[in-house]
Amino acid sequence: MKMKRVLLLVVVVTxxxxxxxxxxxxxxxxxxxxxxxxxxxxxxxxxxAHIIIPETHNGIAVIAIAEYGFYSFExxxxxxxxxTLLWIGESAFYGCSNLExxxxxxxxxxxxxxxxxNCKSLVGVVLPPMLRVIGKGQHIRSLVNxxxxxxxHSVIWxxxxxxxxxxxxxxxxxxxxxxxxxxxxxxxx
Numbered sequence: 001m002k003m004k005r006v007l008l009l010v011v012v013v014t015x016x017x018x019x020x021x022x023x024x025x026x027x028x029x030x031x032x033x034x035x036x037x038x039x040x041x042x043x044x045x046x047x048x049a050h051i052i053i054p055e056t057h058n059g060i061a062v063i064a065i066a067e068y069g070f071y072s073f074e075x076x077x078x079x080x081x082x083x084t085l086l087w088i089g090e091s092a093f094y095g096c097s098n099l100e101x102x103x104x105x106x107x108x109x110x111x112x113x114x115x116x117x118n119c120k121s122l123v124g125v126v127l128p129p130m131l132r133v134i135g136k137g138q139h140i141r142s143l144v145n146x147x148x149x150x151x152x153h154s155v156i157w158x159x160x161x162x163x164x165x166x167x168x169x170x171x172x173x174x175x176x177x178x179x180x181x182x183x184x185x186x187x188x189x
Contacts, residue, residue, distance in 0.1 A: 024054035042069035049075050055082040065092040081105050088115045
């Protein structure tokens with residue numbers, strides 16, 4: 001009896017998360033924006049706590065997060081946004097109370113009202129340099145309108161508006177002006 005030598009080759013393939021979800025997290029819903037050749041995205045039936053939104057869907061760029069797109073999706077912990085994204089719709093992540101991480105791509109130029117309202121676990125958001133519009137930008141409160149001598153000073157905001165009403169959670173901007181400079185930054189509350 002003649003025996004044949006058989007070479008068994010085992011190939012292990014490791015896929016990155018982005019390769020595995022080349023079309024994004026399963027269950028996302030894509031809608032054409034006002035008869036334009038672009039998509040906006042919303043949660044659809046997606047249930048993953050860590051969402052990945054692709055740059056394209058069916059070969060068409062995904063440029064927006066829909067209004068109320070992930071509204072009150074309490075299981076959402078993190079979301080990866082595509083570099084093709086231009087705007088985030090009104091209340092897009094409203095009530096995503098467990099959302100801890102979101103990286104807003106440099107391409108984003110507008111974030112609508114209440115996009116991150118009541119995102120209690122979100123500890124910081126880095127805003128892109130191209131950002132031109134964020135919500136209505138209404139004035140909440142003037143903390144100090146006075147001159148200070150040179151040196152280090154502290155001002156604490158108690159989270160209320162000029163009328164003493166508690167401000168809701170969200171992304172807030174604060175501005176400090178000195179003789180030589182104007183500094184503006186943001187915080188999440």
